[in-house]
Amino acid sequence: MSPVGVLALQGGVAEHVRILRSLGCTVREVRTPEELSHVSAVFLPGGESTTLISLMNRWSVTPALRDLCRRGLPVFGTCAGAILLAKEVLEKEHDISQESLALADVRAVRNYFGRQRSSFVQSLDIKGLSSPFKGIFIRAPLLNPLSEKVRVLSSVEDGPVLLRQDNLWLSSFHPELTADGRVHRLFLEEHGLMEPATDRRDG
Numbered sequence: 001m002s003p004v005g006v007l008a009l010q011g012g013v014a015e016h017v018r019i020l021r022s023l024g025c026t027v028r029e030v031r032t033p034e035e036l037s038h039v040s041a042v043f044l045p046g047g048e049s050t051t052l053i054s055l056m057n058r059w060s061v062t063p064a065l066r067d068l069c070r071r072g073l074p075v076f077g078t079c080a081g082a083i084l085l086a087k088e089v090l091e092k093e094h095d096i097s098q099e100s101l102a103l104a105d106v107r108a109v110r111n112y113f114g115r116q117r118s119s120f121v122q123s124l125d126i127k128g129l130s131s132p133f134k135g136i137f138i139r140a141p142l143l144n145p146l147s148e149k150v151r152v153l154s155s156v157e158d159g160p161v162l163l164r165q166d167n168l169w170l171s172s173f174h175p176e177l178t179a180d181g182r183v184h185r186l187f188l189e190e191h192g193l194m195e196p197a198t199d200r201r202d203g
């Protein structure tokens with residue numbers, strides 16, 4: 001099986017690499033269209049979405065990644081990575097839009113959870129996991145579905161925090177910052193990239 005890729009231009013790359021390796025995956029950090037063409041799935045890390053999109057443009061990654069996503073490559077964007085996948089990106093309380101890959105029918109409001117509390121931890125019920133998952137939120141976006149194609153896998157009071165549209169997964173929290181690989185494993189299992197675990201995502 002081809003390695004799992006982590007886009008390694010900026011942000012929490014090492015954390016995704018670590019958790020994927022702990023699941024037994026072969027992992028490759030990807031920075032170029034050529035490297036992208038050799039992976040079976042890609043994680044877009046958290047970081048700063050404005051910086052990420054400008055680096056992606058500079059490294060000519062944007063069109064290649066968009067094309068691969070449209071052709072069905074499983075891609076999981078966490079926090080800033082989720083913002084990159086959203087079709088609409090807005091800044092909280094400002095009428096400023098931002099460039100993105102514009103693929104998932106989702107409106108992302110940047111820094112939505114950032115003003116009052118820049119980070120917090122909340123226990124999440126996630127469809128497909130049999131016990132709660134520790135959600136770590138850092139200047140997290142609000143992610144609102146814009147069509148019925150988007151499935152909500154987990155929500156908090158203000159809105160959804162884990163969404164899926166076919167091959168595209170978006171989380172406003174950081175599953176890579178825990179020692180719990182269940183969300184990564186769920187994604188990989190759903191796309192046939194890992195054998196379902198016998199302990200069914202309980203640890």
Ligand code: GLN
Pocket residue numbers: 045046047048049050078079080081083110111138139140141
């Ligand atoms: N607020 C950041 C952004 O808009 C995302 C923060 C994060 O990835 N933890 O890109």
